[in-house]
Amino acid sequence: MPPPFEAVLEAPFGKLGVRAAGGALRELVYLPESTPAVDSDDDLIRTLARQLDAYYSNPNATFDVPFAPAGTDFQRRVWNAIRAIPCGSVITYGTIAKQIGSVPRAVGQACGDNGFPILIPCHRVVSASGIGGFSHHTDGYLLNIKHWLLRHEGVMLI
Template identity: 45%
Template sequence: MPHLTLHSPLGEITVFEEDGRIVALDFGRGAGVAEATPLLARARRQLDAYFDDPRSAFDLPLAPAGTAFQRKVWDEMLAIPPGRTRRYGEIAAALGSSARAVGGACGANPIPIIIPCHRVVGSGALGGYSGGEGADTKRYLLAHEHADAPLLAAPAH
């Protein structure tokens, strides 16, 4: 599968393409030989632009593998603008589901950052993040976007 690894403030991230659509973004270096297709080069430019200015929009064809419910949750996430957050419960109410199910869909998101699951937070807690360094990565992305989340401070140890 064509993929391209790029450097970011979060370390290396790898973007994967299949049939002319972005299908995954993983933290770390992809295995095998990288292939810089025109779409992957475009994804690199847009990710670089996002890390330079979080108001930059992504305009990439996406094909995340998931259930119909997961895709509905991911569509809700795509509607959250940079610097804004929504609660798991708000998305659940919009979809007639539960906050736990929304959290599961967030954790299953195969294209983090581009499908901004980091913009979904808990009620009274930041919530988890399945990529990179977990909650620290989520905090970084929200702070980078100057998000409206009041929960960005790391917990005291």
């Protein structure tokens, strides 16, 4: 069982659970609106909260909080490709797969395993035939979050 969250932050689309240790973010997790908020006095988490609030106000806001992505070499290649997608743009799983010499399904799995959503904007990766899935889901509140993020960034796929 994963450790509890150091904070649960309010977001326009629900909540965002935060795990941090050693001066770096360790994981961000989308949570349903019904999850109780949890405040934190940690400077890193307060900085993250300010930067997220700036993003919610302006999708072109940037993030500079330290985070420590774990993952395989393949996952890191996918995540680096995702980080290069500009705000307001989308790219398909297949396009990333071609860029890194892989297949779309593997790229989708790596997207779903992304432990730093918004910071590594996997919501900008879509299917060739529509919005695709999100965080290993194809419906429910997680897909609603993907819709919200894309609308917020001015992408009109939906």
